[in-house]
Amino acid sequence: MTILCVRFQLPPTREADLPRLLGMLEEFTPVVQALPPDGALADLRGAERYFGRNAVELASVIRVRSLALYGVDCVIGAGPGPMLARVALRDAVPGVTCAVPEERDAIAEFLADKPVAALPGVGAATARTLGDYGLDTLGRVAAAPLSTLQRLVGAKAGRELHEKANGIDRGRVVPNAVSRSLATERPFGRDELDPDRHRRALLSAAEEIGARLRALEKVCRTLTLTVRYADRSATTRTRTLTEPTAHSPDLTRAAYGMYEGLGLQRARVRAIALRAEGLDPADQASHQLTFDPVDEKVRLIEEVADRARAKFGPRAVMPGGLGGLAA
Secondary structure (H helix, E strand, O other): OOEEEEEEOOOHHHHHHHHHHHHHHOOOOOOEEEEOOOEEEEEOHHHHHHHOOOHHHHHHHHHHHHHHHHOOOEEEEEEOOHHHHHHHHOOOEOOEOEEOOOOHHHHHHHHHOOEHHHOOOOOHHHHHHHHOOOOOEHHHHHHOOHHHHHHHHOHHHHHHHHHHHOOOOOOOOOOOOOOOEEEEEEEEEEEEOOHHHHHHHHHHHHHHHHHHHHHOOEEEEEEEEEEEEOOOOEEEEEEEEEEEEOOHHHHHHHHHHHHHHHOOOOOOEEEEEEEEEOOEEHHHOOOOOOOOHHHHHHHHHHHHHHHHHHHHOOOOOOOHHHOOOOO
16 A cells, blocks of 8 residues: 545634645655645655555554644545545544555455445446446446446546446546635534535535635635535535636535536435635636626625624625524
C-alpha cells in the first residue's frame, strides 16, 4: 500500500484547520492532494523508504499526530492507488486503518461484495441503472462483458467502470492547495428521506453562503455539493457557475441542479453541505446585464435583507420556503 486516503473528523466550524492538517501530512510526503471539505490523498512511496515503515504504520503515526497537535481524529484507507484507497476509506473506523492488499486476486476479493456506489464517481443514477440489470456489486460488474457496460452507461464510462471494478487503478495523487472557499453544512436530527427537507436544507445553506460572500465582498466561481448518507458514504458534485456570483438565487439554482442530478430516491441522508470555491473580490467580477426588471428588484431586496440581518441577526429575514425550519 502506498496511497492513503484520510478523512479528518472536522466539524464545519473548524474547516479553517484543514490547511494546517494538510501541512502535517506534508511532513511525511510532499505529494498531498486536498479533498475538501475534510479529506486528503497522500502518496507515501517515498516516505515508506525514508522512514522505513509501510503505509499502514505511517497512518498510525499520522493519526496520533492529528490527535495530539490538533485534537482531531481521522479515518484512513490505504491502497495501491487513489481509487482503491478511497474505497477502503468506506470501511475504515477511527483507530483502525482499512488496507486493500496489493495482490491482484486479493484486490478482486476485496472489491467483489462492495456495492457499485462504493466506486468514486459512480452516482446514485448510474448505480440504479446497473442494479436494474442485476449488476449491483463490483464483483458482478467485473464479470460483465465490457460491451454490456458500455451499452448501459456509455462507451467511456463503461470502460472506466469495467477497469475500476477489476481493480485497475490508473489514478494518481495530484498535489494541490486548499481552494479559497467558504462552506456550511446542514445535518439532520435523524436520517432524512424526505426530498422536500433536503431541498429546504439546500436553500438554507445557499442563503447562508450567499450572505457570507456578500459580507466579505466576494464572489465564487464554483459550487460544490456534498451529500452524506446513513452508511457514512458521501457523494460530491461540483458545478462551475455561468458567472462568478454571490447572488443567493443563483447559488440556490446551482445547488438544486446538482441535487436533482444525483437522482436520489428514498436515500437516507445524514447531512448536506455546500462549499463555495474560487473566491474573488466582488469589485473585480463581471456581471451580465439584463433588461429584466425582476432581477434588479430581487438584487435590491437582497441588499436590504442583508442590512436587516446585520442589524437584527441572521434570521431577521428569510425566504418563505424556510419558515419553520430549524436553524
